[in-house]
Amino acid sequence: xxxxxxxxxxxxxxxxxxxxxxxxxxxxxxxxxxxxxxxxxxxxxxxxxxxxxxxxxxxxxxxxxxxxxxxxxxxxxxxxxxxxxxxxxxxxxxxxxxxxxxxxxxxxxxxxxxxxx
Amino acid sequence: xxxxxxxxxxxxxxxxxxxxxxxxxxxxxxxxxxxxxxxxxxxxxxxxxxxxxxxxxxxxxxxxxxxxxxxxxxxxxxxxxxxxxxxxxxxxxxxxxxxxxxxxxxxxxxxx
Numbered sequence: 667x668x669x670x671x672x673x674x675x676x677x678x679x680x681x682x683x684x685x686x687x688x689x690x691x692x693x694x695x696x697x698x699x700x701x702x703x704x705x706x707x708x709x710x711x712x713x714x715x716x717x718x719x720x721x722x723x724x725x726x727x728x729x730x731x732x733x734x735x736x737x738x739x740x741x742x743x744x745x746x747x748x749x750x751x752x753x754x755x756x757x758x759x760x761x762x763x764x765x766x767x768x769x770x771x772x773x774x775x776x777x778x779x780x781x782x783x
Numbered sequence: 784x785x786x787x788x789x790x791x792x793x794x795x796x797x798x799x800x801x802x803x804x805x806x807x808x809x810x811x812x813x814x815x816x817x818x819x820x821x822x823x824x825x826x827x828x829x830x831x832x833x834x835x836x837x838x839x840x841x842x843x844x845x846x847x848x849x850x851x852x853x854x855x856x857x858x859x860x861x862x863x864x865x866x867x868x869x870x871x872x873x874x875x876x877x878x879x880x881x882x883x884x885x886x887x888x889x890x891x892x893x894x895x
Contacts, residue, residue: 703884710875711832713883725882768818768820768837768880769837773832774831
């Protein structure tokens with residue numbers, strides 16, 4: 667069973683940047699599309715971005731387009747989310763997910779990003 | 784974007800009784816490959832979400848058989864045959880047919 671571990675969250679001022687990482691166990695990381703999903707405090711789940719198996723295709727929610735960049739390093743079994751020009755409304759727990767036939771079969775514990783002055 | 788609408792948003796249930804959650808999509812979730820790209824998740828208090836049902840009606844590995852999913856056009860239903868105390872949390876439906884993937888608002892199940 668694959669395990670996902672997110673890291674890189676923290677407190678950042680509006681306009682600042684952070685890079686999140688998602689480390690995946692197992693040898694099949696490169697075979698799956700990967701996603702980021704976020705959850706603001708006390709709120710529901712919101713899809714953020716996805717990337718295909720070799721990184722050539724990416725998609726973004728309109729709310730983050732042009733500010734966030736998803737990428738992956740299959741040699742390191744790691745997914746990234748570079749977040750620039752952060753806003754207060756980006757405050758959330760960020761989860762990574764492996765797309766298995768239209769479902770996220772495993773979720774990590776998430777990493778908390780707090781954007782505040 | 785595909786809009787997912789869940790009901791009810793709050794669901795108090797007596798242990799041992801059945802429960803049902805509805806989800807409606809604003810357009811068909813039928814893929815050209817014949818699959819319905821609808822999944823159900825449960826987020827227990829203080830935990831990350833976990834998948835219950837995928838492709839509309841397939842129970843995920845390790846999920847008790849008291850959970851079931853059904854599909855009727857753009858209407859989706861998650862049923863729990865006999866609610867147990869460990870089933871408390873927020874249930875979400877999610878469409879994975881096209882980006883942006885979208886979730887329902889969530890249904891909070893609590894024990895009476």
